[in-house]
Amino acid sequence: MSEHTFATRVSRWYERNARDLPWRVPGVGAWAILVSEVMLQQTPVVRVLPAYEAWLARWPTPAALAADPPAEAIRMWGRLGYPRRAMRLHDCAVAIVERHGGEVPDRLEQLLALPGVGTYTARAVAAFAYGQRHPVVDTNVRRVVSRAVAGEPDAGPATRPADLVATEELLPAEPAEAALASAAFMELGAVVCTARSPRCAVCPVESICAWRASGQAAPAGPTRRPQRYAGTDRQVRGLLLAVLRESSGPVPRQRLDQVWTDDVQRSRALAGLVTDGLVEPAGGETFRLAGDGPAIPAPALDA
DNA sequence: CTCCGGTCAG
DNA sequence: CTGACTGGAG
Numbered sequence: 001m002s003e004h005t006f007a008t009r010v011s012r013w014y015e016r017n018a019r020d021l022p023w024r025v026p027g028v029g030a031w032a033i034l035v036s037e038v039m040l041q042q043t044p045v046v047r048v049l050p051a052y053e054a055w056l057a058r059w060p061t062p063a064a065l066a067a068d069p070p071a072e073a074i075r076m077w078g079r080l081g082y083p084r085r086a087m088r089l090h091d092c093a094v095a096i097v098e099r100h101g102g103e104v105p106d107r108l109e110q111l112l113a114l115p116g117v118g119t120y121t122a123r124a125v126a127a128f129a130y131g132q133r134h135p136v137v138d139t140n141v142r143r144v145v146s147r148a149v150a151g152e153p154d155a156g157p158a159t160r161p162a163d164l165v166a167t168e169e170l171l172p173a174e175p176a177e178a179a180l181a182s183a184a185f186m187e188l189g190a191v192v193c194t195a196r197s198p199r200c201a202v203c204p205v206e207s208i209c210a211w212r213a214s215g216q217a218a219p220a221g222p223t224r225r226p227q228r229y230a231g232t233d234r235q236v237r238g239l240l241l242a243v244l245r246e247s248s249g250p251v252p253r254q255r256l257d258q259v260w261t262d263d264v265q266r267s268r269a270l271a272g273l274v275t276d277g278l279v280e281p282a283g284g285e286t287f288r289l290a291g292d293g294p295a296i297p298a299p300a301l302d303a
Numbered sequence: 304c305t306c307c308g309g310t311c312a313g
Numbered sequence: 314c315t316g317a318c319t320g321g322a323g
Contacts, residue, residue: 115321118322
């Protein structure tokens, strides 16, 4: 298969079929791109849209977010899920201000060093915000490349170096064209080459897809190891955080005790939130979101 | 490798 | 009811 043909076909398809998403509007800054990418980690586009708009309206720059306490970021995150991302995005804003004068860095190395920015997000920002030529490999791209090139119906659970190499080989030489192709690969995986029910009939590379050529059936088992939610610490963390999010300032432990009956699990979940930096003890058997309200006053000394 | 939210289509 | 969703970090 010709790499050139593959990227060209998918890019041309993308130009005609791309969803109209706010972070794809020409001229959006690197900060907006970064915010969108972090929100989109493990979260579907349709749920990110409103949160993205609200977030950027309130914090249009890294400096604006860095100036507010983490508690505000956690609240604004709402029910997007994985609230540690809100914490890390706040930490990331602080790091951008401290290390890069408030400007999102454009070098891959510097991006990777930021909190909450990993292999995928760093390359996404470098490519989509700065037009650089990097393989941008998320779960969609892994699946598309795995099918089209290797002929495998499913990719592995995580991005490996080999995935980056395989994807890089499909990219056009011109940086701008490569960035466009990366967005196109992702869109193809999100809309056409989906995990369970691929729409091969409308796929622009159906005729040169190794998986189709192999005649293999659709993937059998789950793409990812099943994750339980009900009854897990994650659910309890979510319940605890919901109470803290809706309160202003410290919350008595007694109120947190009401969200879950199992003392052991509830305590473990709360301790985990503290360890992650999302929650902090506020004295007198109370807890609050990180940095919510005034600093903890030092114990008053008896005169 | 495991943990980490929350929602929704099938 | 399960699987999937533009991953990252310990």
